[in-house]
Amino acid sequence: MLRAPYGEKNKMAINLKKPLKENIYAVPGIKLGFTEAGIKSKAKKDLAIILADEGSHVSAIFTKNQFLAAPVIQAKQNLKLGAKKKAFIINTGTANAGTGDLGLINAKQTCELVAKNFNLSAKDVLPFSTGVIMKHLPMQKIEQGIQALTSNLSNENWIEVAETIMTTDTIPKAYSKKIVLADEEIIVTGIAKGSGMINPNMATMLAFIATNASITSQILTKMITDVADESFNLISVDGDTSTNDSFLLISTNKTKVAISEEDDGNYQKLRDAILEIAKFLAQAIVRDGEGATKFIEIQVANGKTREDCVEIARKIANSPLVKTAFFASDPNLGRIMAAIGNAQVKDLETSKINIFLNNYLFAENGALSKDYDESIANEEMKKNEITLKIDLQNGLEVRSFYTSDLSYDYVKINAEYRT
């Protein structure tokens, strides 16, 4: 029998629990604060700040949604004035999206309030919001909250800030790693939020990763694209891309040796460390997907291009029929074929495609396997961790994409989100 031709090295073993304080390392040059500003109706942490020392660099990737939230517009404007930023202010409770001119005024004023309270220039502040769309920022609460943040700063507050930025997330997402570059200790620490409205470009989420490594602003910009394409852009919960997605990469530039070229051997090492953090956060978002009962890796192999592999995986991941079949542990596997056929990948030869459910080959040469045994497929579908492997036999590219199933609870969570 044919064997699935590729491995599972991209999948991170993630225990969906609150991370332990001792596993999340402080990043020299980064301080964090959080408070309950009363933006959310319930008494919850809802306003956070990340402060980076003078001389830090930042690069950012924002949502491709054409309806940009006000904080995204403001952050992009401020970034045009240079990559040296010092403060990142994040609120939950409202996304400040679809809020028109008043939303823009409020985003700008938020930056000014941070600048005033922390002795900065407003252009060195970037704002981020997440929550309900078409709801204004309560500016009085924001003002009081920002004042409160000044007295609650620490370089140890990563997990607390990860908690502060949660919306429908059930656990805070944080991950940390130490490597050595040129005899110096490099720390990379990241946090993220996201659970619904998750689809590549960007996944609906906020993610902040910081390192003490020294890296030029130009190379940092290259790095963030490299990393996003192989992490946050390879996940989907529900196919919806939000108005507020933002991924920020900060270097506090504390090491003596600076990475200034892409072909520097150290670039690759640092990239790998950052990518590991990003992959962890991306996959944790899917595992914590709204109503998710299963974690599904979709490996598409031997495609002509990366885009072909990703497009096929995304169609499968976003098919409500495939997702409900996974939820029910029903090997209604023809739906996977239908999804592949809907990807409209050029020059696809459907009669060459082999599909494996975990390691069970159920479709061979584009059709039901001759010795298909439903009872085996049924057993495989019952697992909570499923790898679907699609061998296109059409090229050399391979990509893994991550998604969750569609359960009653997804409907429940999203039907009742605001109540």
Added chain:
Amino acid sequence: MLRAPYGEKNKMAINLKKPLKENIYAVPGIKLGFTEAGIKSKAKKDLAIILADEGSHVSAIFTKNQFLAAPVIQAKQNLKLGAKKKAFIINTGTANAGTGDLGLINAKQTCELVAKNFNLSAKDVLPFSTGVIMKHLPMQKIEQGIQALTSNLSNENWIEVAETIMTTDTIPKAYSKKIVLADEEIIVTGIAKGSGMINPNMATMLAFIATNASITSQILTKMITDVADESFNLISVDGDTSTNDSFLLISTNKTKVAISEEDDGNYQKLRDAILEIAKFLAQAIVRDGEGATKFIEIQVANGKTREDCVEIARKIANSPLVKTAFFASDPNLGRIMAAIGNAQVKDLETSKINIFLNNYLFAENGALSKDYDESIANEEMKKNEITLKIDLQNGLEVRSFYTSDLSYDYVKINAEYRT
């Protein structure tokens, strides 16, 4: 206050009930048969035939899914041999898709069995299947079923055949109309099935429309595209396009006057009648959408192109977040904006967009209306018939698109479809 600038003439008033026999007219030159062949596990009608008199023309549109079902491949091959077809055999219970060489052999043999039993040439038979993917046709049952069909033919069997081809549909879908062209009575009658796996190009469905009008094969081909683009290609239940979608238009050519040119005044009249049937069937499919509790018309107006309007409407229609908000009657209307922004329509000016929920203007110039009153929006969301009107203020095109909400029952139906 701004008023929604356009009407609702495209929406058909549909009472989701089994049609009355007296409202569905026989089409001269068409006979239909049905039987219980035992393909479905329960005792249900599952095999039907439509027979067209010698000299009839047929045109067809098939799914754009790259994984073509065997009957679709066979039907396309037979159509290449000429537009004069005489028999259309339809089974439910299995889609005969993802079934490889054996599936093709079975589809071909089905045509041969029909040819043998009805004294036809196999190339004049087109096969259609709907049901579970990756399941073979039970050929012995098909053979016996086809024999049974020979003794159960009538030109009155439209509703029974509409029932026969149902899968998760809850009611049979049929509609009929009489018009007069050049002093002759023209009848147009159509049936369709479809409930889940519904998305344009084509909607997941089978539809058969027949008329006694005389129309050249070439003009019939033009007609079917015209009609499909403004009916079946403007609906979505779940964004999934199936492997088996087929829409067939048959003319039995019984009238003296023939329509042989597109600019013939009679072309337009006949087209309008056929389009009315097709719109009815398309909208009935959405109203009978799996788990649907609401019928939602999405009117996108003043777009630059038809494609812009349809793409925006489709993104809204296929957003799980929008669909669950409709299900919950929750005016979480920012999700509609996010969906518009995800359509990636060129040159969209988000700051010009006005959005109406029924006739209530909730978003003006791309942002929450200044006098937005949630209690009004809440009342509007509670209705079972909702029209969402999006004014792009960007051009002159307008299209209506139809969809349903995403309920617990959608998940239930699709999680348990095969059990």
